Amino acid sequence: MNIGEAAKASGVSAKLIRYYESIGLIPEAGRTGSGYRVYGPNEVNVLRFIKRARTLGFGIERIQTLLGLWQDRDRASAEVKRVALEHVAELEAKIAELTAMSDTLRHLADCCHGDDRPECPILRDLAEAEGVGPPCRHG
Amino acid sequence: MNIGEAAKASGVSAKLIRYYESIGLIPEAGRTGSGYRVYGPNEVNVLRFIKRARTLGFGIERIQTLLGLWQDRDRASAEVKRVALEHVAELEAKIAELTAMSDTLRHLADCCHGDDRPECPILRDLAEAEGVGPPCRHG
DNA sequence: GCTTGACCTTCCAATCACTGGAACCCTCAT
DNA sequence: ATGAGGGTTCCAGTGATTGGAAGGTCAAGC
Numbered sequence: 001m002n003i004g005e006a007a008k009a010s011g012v013s014a015k016l017i018r019y020y021e022s023i024g025l026i027p028e029a030g031r032t033g034s035g036y037r038v039y040g041p042n043e044v045n046v047l048r049f050i051k052r053a054r055t056l057g058f059g060i061e062r063i064q065t066l067l068g069l070w071q072d073r074d075r076a077s078a079e080v081k082r083v084a085l086e087h088v089a090e091l092e093a094k095i096a097e098l099t100a101m102s103d104t105l106r107h108l109a110d111c112c113h114g115d116d117r118p119e120c121p122i123l124r125d126l127a128e129a130e131g132v133g134p135p136c137r138h139g
Numbered sequence: 140m141n142i143g144e145a146a147k148a149s150g151v152s153a154k155l156i157r158y159y160e161s162i163g164l165i166p167e168a169g170r171t172g173s174g175y176r177v178y179g180p181n182e183v184n185v186l187r188f189i190k191r192a193r194t195l196g197f198g199i200e201r202i203q204t205l206l207g208l209w210q211d212r213d214r215a216s217a218e219v220k221r222v223a224l225e226h227v228a229e230l231e232a233k234i235a236e237l238t239a240m241s242d243t244l245r246h247l248a249d250c251c252h253g254d255d256r257p258e259c260p261i262l263r264d265l266a267e268a269e270g271v272g273p274p275c276r277h278g
Numbered sequence: 279g280c281t282t283g284a285c286c287t288t289c290c291a292a293t294c295a296c297t298g299g300a301a302c303c304c305t306c307a308t
Numbered sequence: 309a310t311g312a313g314g315g316t317t318c319c320a321g322t323g324a325t326t327g328g329a330a331g332g333t334c335a336a337g338c
Contacts, residue, residue, distance in 0.1 A: 004314065015297065034304055036315055045266070052265050057240040060295070070262050077259035081251045084244055084261050091241040095234055101196040102230040105223055112220045120216035122223050123209050126191045127184070143285065154326065173333060175286055
């Protein structure tokens with residue numbers, strides 16, 4: 001299996017596979033006489049694992065850890081759970097942050113007439129930011 | 140006012156003020172004879188506007204647009220609202236993405252015993268990903 | 279006047295996980 | 309032999325910062 005076939009089989013682009021190798025996330029692949037990288041089913045499984053972990057938002061460093069645990073027959077599931085919950089906590093923090101932004105802006109947009117006139121609570125908020133200003137019927 | 144004072148007054152770091160100037164988000168500041176940047180209250184207000192907009196998660200490009208609208212006395216509030224709602228849509232899309240990750244992982248973690256044993260639904264999911272596997276009492 | 283320390287200046291590098299492109303080599307079919 | 313479609317390396321850019329190095333400037337104290 002060359003890199004293109006491994007890419008198709010794993011869903012990870014050839015470019016990304018080379019990148020993962022370059023940063024040491026995966027070991028260096030074997031090579032043919034002419035320098036082509038060679039992959040087998042095990043390597044493809046590792047790539048699939050990585051892809052799935054990325055889909056769940058794990059960073060590369062944590063994926064390193066998870067790969068290590070995956071390949072450790074004597075791991076404690078508690079360890080895996082801890083890593084996962086750390087990540088969940090970060091996701092939830094980010095969600096809270098984005099939700100606060102979204103709610104604030106949604107409210108300001110609701111208060112904005114959205115017509116030809118220049119008066120706009122959104123710009124007023126950005127310009128002043130302190131105090132809530134005059135109330136609006138959506139508040 | 141030099142850049143440090145403008146930074147204190149606006150809440151935007153000196154480093155960032157220079158960066159904003161370098162990318163053309165703000166116009167080039169005036170200079171003293173010895174090359175120090177000089178700022179007045181107007182510039183500080185612009186910086187505060189930018190800071191508030193960044194707090195709401197707007198990207199630099201959209202902030203450019205918002206600054207233009209802010210300084211246009213003949214703007215239509217509809218235009219501002221449109222820009223804001225575009226951003227809200229992006230925020231909500233991101234929130235949905237992160238929430239899906241978080242929910243999936245939270246569920247997997249709930250199914251994980253988290254003890255000394257190696258068996259772990261989180262790793263099982265990452266390794267297999269297809270099919271939900273055996274049910275767990277948290278599902 | 280000289281030193282000290284806090285400020286200012288520019289430029290370069292790193293972050294994170296990729297992605298794109300250039301320039302060149304290999305393989306296979308026609 | 310040629311062309312298409314792989315592969316290879318290396319370099320650069322993404323967004324919005326932050327950090328640091330190397331050097332110029334300012335105000336105060338001695």
